Amino acid sequence: MEALVTPSVELVGLNVDSPLSLPKGRLLQLLQGCMDSQTIEELRTRLLLVKELRPARSAEVVTVRFGLWHDQLRQIRESKSLDRARHYIKRMLKSFDEVKTPSFSDINLCRWQEYDDLWTDSLWQIDRRDRSGQHSGHYWGNFVPQIPHQLMRRFTKAGDWVLDPFLGSGTTLIEARRLGRNAFGLELQESVAQETWARVQREDNPHKVQSVVRQGDSVSADFRGLLDQHGIPSVQMAILHPPYHDIIRFSDRPECLSNQGDVNAFVEGFTRVAAGVSKVLQKKRYMAVVIGDKYAGSEWVPLGFLTMQRILELDFQLKSIVVKNFEETLGKRAQRELWRYRALAGGFYVFKHEYVFLFQKK
Template identity: 45%
Template sequence: MSITSENIAAEPLKRLHFLCENLLAEGDLNKIKEETANAVQLADEVPEPLKSVILDHLHRILGSRGIDRAHYYVRSVIRDIGSSASASSLEFNINLWKAYDEIRTDSLWILGKRDREAGHKGWYWGNFVPQIPHQLMMRYTRTSDWILDPFCGSGTTLIEAIRMERNSVGIEINPEVYSRTREAVQSLPHDGTRAEIILGDSYTVDLVPVMERNGVSSFDMVLLHPPYWDIIRFSDDQGDLSTSPDMESFISRFTQIAKKSIAVLKSGGYMGLVIGDAYRDGEIVPLGFRCMDAVASLNMKIRGIIVKDIQNTRGKRSSENLWRYRALKSGFYVFKHEYVFVFQKP
């Protein structure tokens, strides 16, 4: 058996479990607190996030003024040890919810600068920060699950999936971007996870052979980060959404891709959509909510509408004063946010 943090933690957890079972039979509060002090030392050997949860319970035992309250927290320790037995440190366990400080449950995400660790680079103009797929995959998927990204780009989703021990499939329409992303993804240590990139149009690509080759009947999550209409033209391919001649064409083609993605998403699976708005002819085009309505019309439940901050892009970073001048002159506001919509398939 290989040595892992789970193996190392097994012995302290067994001893903690045995100690707590004895504490439930103890009727002397002072003796309970004496043994709890020993349990604190054992808990220090347990990896996070379980360690923080157990220590919180143990300190509450030490602060208890009665037997019943002390026994209540003893039972909490036993429960959490049991619930962690089959859980990976990369999986969300609701019984340990207090330990997941990193998981955001509010609808305003101030994420700051992009994470550049573990292969994440900023070379692709139009990619999204890896903190977004990290948040969604941590909350809604488990290790070894399969993630589909129909707008692969520089591979942010795939790289983060590898990092979190999830499998993934990405589709990229631009040959040059495909080649560079494929090389970047293949250069990472996979440790048993699989990541496959397909060159083609998300609307016409046949996913069945890929799924059959990997023994996958459906995907556990779909993450969509389409072009924000024609703000950035990513290629001249007519299948590229950034070449859409007008808003209605963009929404129609986006809806077709979303529908195809939903068809291979498992029942109960989640879809994340990252999208921002656009300006056209002096007016704001509510691209985000148009796309949200398009997905919702495909019998998908809206589970979250999140507003995320936008750090200065390459194009605006060197011209902040110019954009401020234009905004003041024309009466508009410079975009500093985008949306993360979360849907669930019934």
């Protein structure tokens, strides 16, 4: 990468993602001088003074990522006209002084370029799951932590409540702690709920948020009553990761969605969960459903679209359909060639994706 300035003690060790704290008063003064330039040549000369600014430890600073700062200055310097260069400087000045966020997140749209770690495309390819902290892949069928991480950063604010009615190993609650979101999880099996609660408690809680784990059946649950017991008036997001019908049997209990006799019973039970969640989800806020399809009786069964259609019959509108690559299970990895043969012989394709459906409550 092109050097931003002559190497100095203050800049040694910085990479593109390193935070750079610059003296705000001096920075604004120099940028205003660039704005007052009468020619593009004069502006480029004045811009050299901006480039020579060094990190500051004063009370009032502007903090930007080193790589982004470098790119912004280069964009200004390479502008073909004075008006275009001034436009980029105005945008930079606005990002220093203004905060503009959507109603559903903490993303500062005036500094949107700094969020390049947030995904905005509808194809998610995740090479490996995050196993840091208390995250673990030991629970069969749990989803990768990157999914709730992305969803909560995009569609919640600090201090919001997130509801997970299919708690499992607690992936959502662990990510919520890390991001400063309160979270409520419901788990059908008592033993799993206890184990997950212990795991969540072991995760650091730097933001001092609340984490609640309850045992119960999400199909028949009174979510309003459960939240009232904890003084929670409503939730600002819900993340649902149900069983993919009977692909994995999560328990022996007949009410478990993985034990429903047929697809219609599964879809009906899941719809009851979504309807219950809707009663406590704040209006205009988001619900995400992470689900995959299955193959049975020589037929592809579109669980994702079947459940999506039923949710649209409730008070939701569809905002996005994300396709995510499917993490290969140990069983599938060991039988990769067998599955390839089956696909060639049976005239179908091997599952390599699942869906993240994003809904907004009307």
